[in-house]
Amino acid sequence: SRDDVAKVVDACPDAEWRAMVALSRFGGLRCPSETLSLKWEHIDWHKQRITVISPKTAHHPGGGQRTIPLFAELVEPLREAHETAPEGAVFVVSRHRSQADATSDWRSTNLRTRFEKIIGRAGLKPWPRLFHALRASCETELVERFPVQTVTAWLGNSPKIALKHYLR
Numbered sequence: 001s002r003d004d005v006a007k008v009v010d011a012c013p014d015a016e017w018r019a020m021v022a023l024s025r026f027g028g029l030r031c032p033s034e035t036l037s038l039k040w041e042h043i044d045w046h047k048q049r050i051t052v053i054s055p056k057t058a059h060h061p062g063g064g065q066r067t068i069p070l071f072a073e074l075v076e077p078l079r080e081a082h083e084t085a086p087e088g089a090v091f092v093v094s095r096h097r098s099q100a101d102a103t104s105d106w107r108s109t110n111l112r113t114r115f116e117k118i119i120g121r122a123g124l125k126p127w128p129r130l131f132h133a134l135r136a137s138c139e140t141e142l143v144e145r146f147p148v149q150t151v152t153a154w155l156g157n158s159p160k161i162a163l164k165h166y167l168r
Helices: 002-011 015-027 033-037 072-084 112-121 130-145 148-155 159-166
Strands: 049-053 065-069
Touching: 002 015, 002 112, 015 033, 015 072, 015 130, 033 049, 065 148, 112 130, 130 148, 130 159, 148 159
Parallel strands: none
Antiparallel strands: 049 065
């Protein structure tokens, strides 16, 4: 729920973690792949949109990237992350991407253990499929406000996949 996510965000140790949680829950980004691929140049503050680079769907025609709105819930966490980023930072999340630069695969980046501790500090029990559940909650909420075709284009899946794996 939004209330639980607010507790989790408050328990995050730094601006990068707050941005990662917000990007998953309110932007629908896949974490770690899309979140750790996001560069500051991908955020267009003026046009209020974000270009999402998607390693997972890059092999599909036109699937390597998509554009999402810069939703209101993302503005503050991203501004805070930008203000606290090291000078010259290229990536929105820079401190937590050390393993993500490995050529093997995104699964080598272990954000789960740290995220479970953050959730515990928020007074909550970790839920199954931590980041996937945030993305699913995002997609479910967006479909309540926008046509499913629009939402699935933003989140980089199809209505069929959304129904099978994300919408509740």
